[in-house]
């Protein structure tokens with residue numbers, strides 16, 4: 001390093017060197033720079049755009065969670081759907097003139113949290129049938145509308161079996177096409193009367209989108225079976241008990257600042273017994289407590305808190321777990337928003353334990369391995385802290401005295417024990433109204449750092465409310481816009497959201513976080529119609545709304561600059577923002593046009609130092625009614641090009657479009 005008279009200088013990688021003019025010697029203090037934005041930038045949240053994940057629309061089981069077996073633990077039951085029972089999605093099979101009996105039992109389960117299991121009594125194993133080539137007594141599972149398996153990929157099978165007769169039982173485990181053609185086969189022989197986990201690996205000789213798993217006992221005898229699982233080895237980042245790689249990658253590509261999980265209404269649940277209790281969702285899968293999903297199906301909790309935190313870490317997003325505020329959903333016992341038995345509150349004499357459960361989560365996520373809960377995290381394979389910074393308490397709850405009292409108790413306890421944690425409160429399900437007003441009063445009275453606003457409304461509402469947060473007080477409670485969407489998945493909806501998102505960036509000193517909702521929806525298994533990403537077992541269909549979200553979240557900044565972009569200020573349908581990412585120094589322009597004609601904008605970058613001569617420009621544009629479908633070859637996707645950039649230039653913003661221009665700065 002050259003001698004310098006300056007006290008501070010920066011190297012290319014953004015390290016700050018402190019240089020003494022006196023000695024002329026370099027003091028090699030390399031300190032990571034927090035930011036070196038251009039002058040006059042307003043500091044905004046660096047966690048602004050993230051993801052809302054809720055197990056709705058089969059987002060978890062049958063969706064992001066890569067498990068291929070449906071009802072793996074025989075816990076489906078009629079309280080979830082009247083036609084369901086522990087044997088749902090299983091077929092009893094006895095090919096080759098074999099025979100036996102099957103029953104559902106509960107007297108000696110693999111774990112008390114997982115009460116149901118099957119007992120099979122194999123009375124006779126017949127001869128293999130010509131052409132079909134199998135015989136025995138057992139089970140078939142076709143997953144969630146067929147299992148997708150790929151040629152030469154590895155699939156990891158496991159099951160718990162307790163041998164109930166003296167002799168060992170041999171099994172043939174196979175994957176087969178609907179016509180019975182064997183794609184992969186493996187053998188297992190039991191060795192114990194205790195519940196024991198047996199594993200096998202299956203490598204299909206050909207790909208198939210509609211495969212089934214066959215588990216056939218080929219010796220006579222009696223056994224109990226539970227937790228039958230089949231996972232692709234190739235989950236996202238090859239994590240065991242992991243996530244469907246293509247869907248998870250789609251989310252990772254968004255570079256979200258955070259992920260809120262596990263909901264939504266799933267958090268506060270349909271009655272007290274249905275609240276999402278995080279402790280039930282960690283540890284070995286056979287010990288997790290499965291339960292009815294408020295959206296009318298089943299939750300295995302296989303995608304539980306460990307997997308959520310792991311996914312956040314894997315994609316560099318901050319975890320934002322939301323815990324119930326010790327009250328259930330106000331619509332409990334009824335259909336959604338029509339009400340039923342109403343909000344129920346955890347009895348006061350149980351609040352101490354409930355609060356402990358909240359505190360335990362923080363210890364589980366961040367505590368040292370020597371702590372009780374830190375040790376459990378370490379035992380699950382993650383000794384390092386998950387670096388939890390945010391905890392949400394409550395989800396759009398009814399603002400009753402019962403809520404207020406319990407929220408305060410939880411909030412005070414977290415504040416006292418963990419001042420380092422930012423608590424996110426809740427202010428009801430709408431952008432205004434009684435719960436909103438009461439919720440904000442509670443937040444202001446209790447000085448809650450952040451509250452969670454929700455609104456699903458029309459594109460026009462988003463256009464006309466761009467100034468909503470201009471008037472919010474600064475240096476007070478901040479906003480997490482935890483759920484929002486305009487009513488539709490057409491391009492016009494996505495662009496209306498983009499208009500609004502520029503106002504979130506402009507108000508990024510008061511809006512700390514924002515997430516579109518809901519995130520995922522499985523085709524034919526959707527309870528909530530407007531979603532960000534639709535998928536089935538083989539195809540993923542991102543909506544225009546996904547691309548808008550991605551263009552914002554993959555291009556976040558932490559400093560906001562006004563007066564960089566000039567446009568017709570009277571035209572509400574035009575919006576723009578300029579942010580800088582202090583980590584990279586990149587300047588990011590977002591230019592939005594909700595008009596059906598192109599409109600001019602002027603960009604002046606003179607306040608920034610040296611900029612690169614070329615920049616990456618990404619444009620999402622089209623007809624207002626454009627919508628992405630599973631089969632359309634002309635789906636709306638953004639197009640990226642490299643463009644020449646000057647300090648000052650004109651841009652014609654295309655009709656119904658979002659443009660992002662990312663410009664590198666030079667030191």
Ligand code: AHR
Nearest residue numbers: 264265266396429517518
């Ligand atoms: O996002 C779908 C639902 O909408 C959420 O579960 C709930 O919080 C909201 O009302």
